[in-house]
Amino acid sequence: MDYDVVIIGAGPAGTAAAHRLATHGLDVLLVDRTAFPRPKPCAGGLTLKSLALLPYSIASVLQRSTNDMTIGLRTGNGDFESQFSNGETICTFAVRQAFDQLNFKQATSIGADFRIAKAISEISVDEGGVRILADGKTIRTRYLIGADGANGVVRRLCAAEVPFFRGFALEGIVPYAQGIPAPHAEIYFGVVDHGYGWLFPKGDHFNVGIYTCDANVSLSKSRLRSYCRERLGTEHIEHMVGYPIGFGGDRYRPASGQVVLVGDAGGFAEPLLGEGLHNALKTGQEAAQAIVDIEAAGLPPHSLAAHFDNRIRHIRTDVRRCRRIAFRLFYPNLVRAGRRALDLPIAKPALLNGFAAGKTMREITNTFLWSALYKPARPQSLVEFEEHPHTLAA
Numbered sequence: 001m002d003y004d005v006v007i008i009g010a011g012p013a014g015t016a017a018a019h020r021l022a023t024h025g026l027d028v029l030l031v032d033r034t035a036f037p038r039p040k041p042c043a044g045g046l047t048l049k050s051l052a053l054l055p056y057s058i059a060s061v062l063q064r065s066t067n068d069m070t071i072g073l074r075t076g077n078g079d080f081e082s083q084f085s086n087g088e089t090i091c092t093f094a095v096r097q098a099f100d101q102l103n104f105k106q107a108t109s110i111g112a113d114f115r116i117a118k119a120i121s122e123i124s125v126d127e128g129g130v131r132i133l134a135d136g137k138t139i140r141t142r143y144l145i146g147a148d149g150a151n152g153v154v155r156r157l158c159a160a161e162v163p164f165f166r167g168f169a170l171e172g173i174v175p176y177a178q179g180i181p182a183p184h185a186e187i188y189f190g191v192v193d194h195g196y197g198w199l200f201p202k203g204d205h206f207n208v209g210i211y212t213c214d215a216n217v218s219l220s221k222s223r224l225r226s227y228c229r230e231r232l233g234t235e236h237i238e239h240m241v242g243y244p245i246g247f248g249g250d251r252y253r254p255a256s257g258q259v260v261l262v263g264d265a266g267g268f269a270e271p272l273l274g275e276g277l278h279n280a281l282k283t284g285q286e287a288a289q290a291i292v293d294i295e296a297a298g299l300p301p302h303s304l305a306a307h308f309d310n311r312i313r314h315i316r317t318d319v320r321r322c323r324r325i326a327f328r329l330f331y332p333n334l335v336r337a338g339r340r341a342l343d344l345p346i347a348k349p350a351l352l353n354g355f356a357a358g359k360t361m362r363e364i365t366n367t368f369l370w371s372a373l374y375k376p377a378r379p380q381s382l383v384e385f386e387e388h389p390h391t392l393a394a
Ligand SMILES: Cc1cc2nc3c(=O)[nH]c(=O)nc-3n(C[C@H](O)[C@H](O)[C@H](O)COP(=O)(O)OP(=O)(O)OC[C@H]3O[C@@H](n4cnc5c(N)ncnc54)[C@H](O)[C@@H]3O)c2cc1C
Pocket: 008, 009, 010, 011, 012, 013, 014, 031, 032, 033, 034, 040, 041, 042, 043, 044, 045, 046, 117, 118, 120, 147, 148, 149, 150, 151, 152, 153, 168, 169, 170, 171, 209, 241, 242, 243, 244, 245, 246, 262, 263, 264, 265, 269, 274, 275, 276, 277, 278, 280
């Protein structure tokens, strides 16, 4: 056997798994189709619950934190805006390339091996383990974790029955300059069907984008330009790029005992806001922990699927809750449901306090009546960043 565990995809989900496995002394190989650092389309909005999952500080790659956000609502009868403000931090922002590079370094520096493979052409599973054909060479492993994102190959090669669907987001960069509004965070629902437009402030630029959870809605560069013109007064957007986001993880069940999918590959992003980083980190860690537990208990490798399934129940419930809110309640009734969420004296503080406390949507919706009692989260990355902010001058 070449490795205990092979992980295909070295994004947040893959590196989170690799870090946990290597910490426990397992032989791990991370495989990606590109070298690192590499760009990845993503707005880099890291909620406090995401920061809290990381076993090391990422303060060095955070560029901003915010305790307020403009939430807008586009209706047939004009726009409605509300300021969501809290004394506590509700979100932080990083550039994805730097975030991924840091995670990659953390995983490889504690012992995970790394290999580039341009083409994974075959995956087969038998009593002896998993055999992967990568760039014409065979890699043998006892466990395989598919962490290769929304367009991943592992799902296609060995988990055909996964009830997977895609959303889409298109983004670009607007450098701070004279005439561009001051850095601030914004989400504007209804700018596109079943989705929103966003402005996320970074060190020296806005990340601007549009998102939809509906696979039937197509997003165009001209739509992004017009949102950008409306909100920032310019159509000049650099590095415009789009990428799908993987959904459907609430119904995912591993098809094979010793192969599991994590992050966007398994459809674990949540469709309401398109937040994928938290569940990518979490499912990566849970897959790794399931393997660590199986090894410690001397159980056969094919028990991975059942152990992983058990460990991610709460994630599935959260993704299901977000899917139902997105497709049945919020986006189809945006004018009424959206106005309520912005206006109701209970909904707004519950969301604000929930985000500041690092809670999931399931936790917020289950306990919103007690939201005044939520304790703000202070993950190490945030504490270090706020003590020594290194934001570039606007
Ligand atoms: C424009 C945009 C903005 C977004 N903004 C946010 C945000 O602000 N906050 C948030 O929480 N989420 C956001 N998301 C969602 C988030 O980016 C994803 O949910 C997250 O990247 C999933 O992480 P992952 O590790 O599962 O997959 P990925 O980050 O996609 O990583 C997959 C890795 O697998 C590699 N790979 C792919 N195919 C292969 C292959 N065949 N062989 C080998 N390697 C392969 C890739 O190179 C990559 O390194 C956004 C998404 C988009 C598209």
